[in-house]
Amino acid sequence: MxxxxxxxxxxxxxxxxxxxxxxxxxxxxxxxxTEFRYSICEPLNPKIIEKGTIGKNEIISAFSSFPWKKYLEQMDKARESEIHYSPSIEIENKENKNGLAISAVGSPDNYEFYIFFKRPKMKKRFFGLSEKMDNQYVSDLRDQTKQDVLDCLNALINNDLNFLEQKFK
Structure with a gap:
């Protein structure tokens, strides 16, 4: 043998x-x-639109082709009572539940992004004497550029949670 x-x-x-x-x-x-779920928010639509599963190779394209400027123009022309959301897209890793929600704010010709990072995280309670898992823990970054968003999306796609944790400190 x-x-x-x-x-x-x-x-x-x-x-x-x-x-x-x-x-x-x-x-x-x-x-x-690397199976992801995504949804979008249109400013004048009161419902969140679930788009279903998206492949990791389609995420950057979905973000880049999202009509940010068009939705911001709609917001400029609408009454405040007609606006339900900022234009937004959310991407979530189905396995580990880490996700990013990206919203555009500002004028149609000069806007920036807010990025929200959702993940399970242990949180200290009672002056640090106990801990509890928060499955919906969210951190946010404001005043972000398109490149900042692309960096975060690539980190999510590649499951680079260290990059995301450092960015959202």
Whole structure:
């Protein structure tokens, strides 16, 4: 039996099969980790619009093609009582529930973004004597540029939670 394992072609075949079997399992796990859900808010629509599942390769495009300026123009022309939301898009990792909500504020020709980072986080209570998990913990950043948003979206897509935690300190 040992002689078979040291046989070079068989050894490489076994190695290839092992990589293939474990690689498929890991790839399936990675795909599961990178399933995202997204929704949008239109300023004059009182309902949040669930868009369903979005692939990680489609997220940047969804953000870039979102009609931020059009919705801000609608807000400029509408009465305050007709406005329900700022134009927004939310992306959430289905597996770990980390997500970003991005809203545009300002004038149609000069706007910025607010980024909200939602994730489960342990929170201290009673002067730090106990902790409780907050599954909907949210931090926000204001006055963000398009590049700031793209950096955060890429971190979410790549599950780079360290980057996001540092950015939202």
């Amino acid at each position: 040992l002689q078979l394992i040291t046989d070079r072609p068989l050894k490489y075949t076994i190695l290839f099969l092992l990589i293939g079997v474990f690689g498929c399992k890991n790839e399936k796990q990675m795909n599961k980790l």
